[in-house]
Amino acid sequence: MNGLSYPDVTTYAVPFFIGLILLELAWIVRKQRKNGYGGRYEMRDALTSLIMGAGSVIAGILLGFITYGFLMFLWRLTPLDLGTSVWVIALCFVLDDLRYYWVHRFGHRIRWVWASHVNHHSSQHYNLTTALRQTWTGTFTFMMIVRAPLILLGFHPAIVLFCGGMNLVYQFWIHTEAITRLPRWFESVMNTPSHHRVHHGRNPRYLDANYAGVFIIWDKMFGTFVPELDSEKPDYGLVHNIGTFNPLRVAFHEWVGIFKDVTQRGLTWRERLLYCFAPPGYSHDGSRDTSEAIKKKHLARHPEDADTVGFKDCGL
Amino acid sequence: MPLEILGPMVVVGIVGIALLLRYLGLAEPFQLTGEHTRTAWLREIPDDVPKQILIASNRENALLKLASGKLGLVHVMGADTMARYLTDATWQHADTALTLKLDDFAAPHFTIALAPQEQAKWASLRDAP
Ligand SMILES: [Zn+2]
Ligand SMILES: [Zn+2]
Numbered sequence: 001m002n003g004l005s006y007p008d009v010t011t012y013a014v015p016f017f018i019g020l021i022l023l024e025l026a027w028i029v030r031k032q033r034k035n036g037y038g039g040r041y042e043m044r045d046a047l048t049s050l051i052m053g054a055g056s057v058i059a060g061i062l063l064g065f066i067t068y069g070f071l072m073f074l075w076r077l078t079p080l081d082l083g084t085s086v087w088v089i090a091l092c093f094v095l096d097d098l099r100y101y102w103v104h105r106f107g108h109r110i111r112w113v114w115a116s117h118v119n120h121h122s123s124q125h126y127n128l129t130t131a132l133r134q135t136w137t138g139t140f141t142f143m144m145i146v147r148a149p150l151i152l153l154g155f156h157p158a159i160v161l162f163c164g165g166m167n168l169v170y171q172f173w174i175h176t177e178a179i180t181r182l183p184r185w186f187e188s189v190m191n192t193p194s195h196h197r198v199h200h201g202r203n204p205r206y207l208d209a210n211y212a213g214v215f216i217i218w219d220k221m222f223g224t225f226v227p228e229l230d231s232e233k234p235d236y237g238l239v240h241n242i243g244t245f246n247p248l249r250v251a252f253h254e255w256v257g258i259f260k261d262v263t264q265r266g267l268t269w270r271e272r273l274l275y276c277f278a279p280p281g282y283s284h285d286g287s288r289d290t291s292e293a294i295k296k297k298h299l300a301r302h303p304e305d306a307d308t309v310g311f312k313d314c315g316l
Numbered sequence: 317m318p319l320e321i322l323g324p325m326v327v328v329g330i331v332g333i334a335l336l337l338r339y340l341g342l343a344e345p346f347q348l349t350g351e352h353t354r355t356a357w358l359r360e361i362p363d364d365v366p367k368q369i370l371i372a373s374n375r376e377n378a379l380l381k382l383a384s385g386k387l388g389l390v391h392v393m394g395a396d397t398m399a400r401y402l403t404d405a406t407w408q409h410a411d412t413a414l415t416l417k418l419d420d421f422a423a424p425h426f427t428i429a430l431a432p433q434e435q436a437k438w439a440s441l442r443d444a445p
Contacts, residue, residue: 011317018329022336029340042395043334043343050330057326124396129333240360241398243391243423253422260421297363 004084006162011057013169020173021128027178028127039127039177046129048245052119053132055247063139070144071157080154089163092155093214096163099150100213103143105224108208113141114280115254122250124237126200131175134168136251167213171196191216194228201234204298205310207291226310239281239294346392347375356390356397357382364388370441377428379438387442389416391426398423407442409435 028039082088107117116135123130150160171191179193187194191212199210209226212219219225228234242253261275261283271284281290289297295311305311337343348356353369357380366388368381379402380388387402400423408415414435415427430438 008317011322014317014322014325014329018325018333021333025333025336025340040395041337041340041342043337044394045396046337047330047334050333054326054330057322124393235359237396241393241396243393243398243400243420243426245393249422249424256421301362 004156004158006158009162009165009169013172017128017132017172024128024176024178040125041127041129042125044245045123045125046127048247048250049123049125049129049133051247052136052250053129053134055136055251056132056134059136059139066139067144067147068157068161071147071151071160074148074151075157078152078154080152081156082154084156084159088155089159092150092159093163093166095150095155096147096160097167097212097214098218099146100164100167101211101218101222103146104211104213105222106143106146107141108211109279110277111254111258111280111282112276113143115258116141118238118254118280119250121200121238122242124241126175126177126197126234126236128172128175130200130236131172133250137255140255170214175200187216189215189217195219195225197234197236198226198228200236202237202239203232203235203310204291204295205229205232205305205308206234207239207294207310209310229309239289239291342395345376346395346397348378348390348392348397349375352397353378353380353390357388357399359397360399361388361401368441370438372428372430373434374429377426379441381441381444389426391423402442407439409439414438 024039025041028041031039103113104117107113116137119135120130120133123133147160147164151157174191174193174196176193177197181187181194182190182192186192191210191214195210195212195216198206201207206226209224210216210219211224216225242250244250244253258276262272267275267284274282274284279290279292281288281293299306299311346352348371350369350371353371354366357364357366364386365383366380367383369378370380371378376392378390380390382388387405388399389402389405390397390399400418400420402416402418404419406417408417412429412431413427414430415425417425
């Protein structure tokens with residue numbers, strides 16, 4: 001069963017992506033004429049996001065063989081084969097979403113992985129084009145390792161990659177401000193625009209929250225769920241926003257940052273390693289802030305927020 | 317999907333959406349006022365309060381003197397802003413523009429349209445104690 005192949009769902013979804021972007025834009029323009037609000041688009045920001053999306057597909061075509069080769073290598077090792085029934089694909093989809101949760105969580109907590117993921121958060125907008133602002137350098141994070149258990153359990157690499165593609169396609173539509181809240185049962189199980197807006201927020205309250213891909217239950221299970229508060233609108237973007245729309249700079253800036261930090265003079269080897277693998281914001285001299293430090297400083301300025309959502313167990 | 321279809325669709329989609337946004341007037345840069353500049357700075361660096369603010373005449377850049385004594389820049393990024401310290405920036409003066417170069421791959425240089433007398437004002441805020 002080595003020649004198994006499934007459609008590459010992310011590329012087949014492209015016409016739907018374009019259509020939905022036009023629809024969201026039309027909705028925003030109409031709503032803005034009426035009451036001045038309803039989400040935002042800006043040309044250069046959207047253009048950069050779209051080019052990042054196209055570049056990410058090209059990077060996948062150029063580098064995809066590395067991940068695929070690694071997964072096929074594992075497939076030849078494992079004696080297990082769960083086959084291709086619908087139930088196996090459904091189970092794979094759920095387990096792959098758990099895989100996504102952890103890869104995404106590592107993506108925010110390990111600078112090496114953040115260097116790839118940061119560009120998805122580098123827009124200060126939150127619209128459907130933001131969904132397409134995808135990394136070009138995911139292969140270099142080696143996060144395909146997190147897929148290994150699925151293959152070794154007997155899910156064929158083609159099924160695992162198909163489920164990963166479906167996961168990304170699902171996440172497209174949640175990058176919008178056009179949808180406020182969905183029915184309560186849906187919000188409690190699924191990742192939604194509201195939950196993912198929190199994930200894109202740079203507000204101290206919303207940092208390091210809601211890593212879910214499709215099912216929000218993982219955040220609730222692993223303690224990273226923060227609900228969107230009507231009293232605090234997410235402020236989208238990075239803690240320190242970038243000053244460029246150049247896609248090459250967007251794609252590589254954090255890798256360059258790691259290189260500059262690691263090659264500084266006078267560091268110990270431990271410090272050099274920490275610059276690669278500690279959480280973003282680590283510095284050997286304390287000159288930068290991690291998300292914990294940002295939350296603590298926020299609580300020092302706003303003690304009234306202590307123990308409210310997003311600030312649990314990060315006492316002064 | 318075959319590349320002969322995907323490629324042109326992506327290119328037409330990207331160019332089309334960009335042109336549409338321009339046509340809709342969604343390419344106009346944000347215009348800074350004093351209060352915006354202050355908020356834009358504190359949004360990124362909340363523990364160093366601006367003491368003095370000089371806004372460029374095109375309202376897309378502002379030079380700040382901060383409580384710490386350091387210099388800062390607020391720069392308009394499309395409909396939004398970003399803020400950076402200018403501690404190690406190099407200043408290159410030309411007839412109608414000032415270029416600030418930073419050692420930052422994600423915010424490498426800013427060319428700011430400034431008349432000579434405005435540039436002199438910026439330089440004197442920079443050199444003020
Ligand atoms: Zn993320
Ligand atoms: Zn996202």
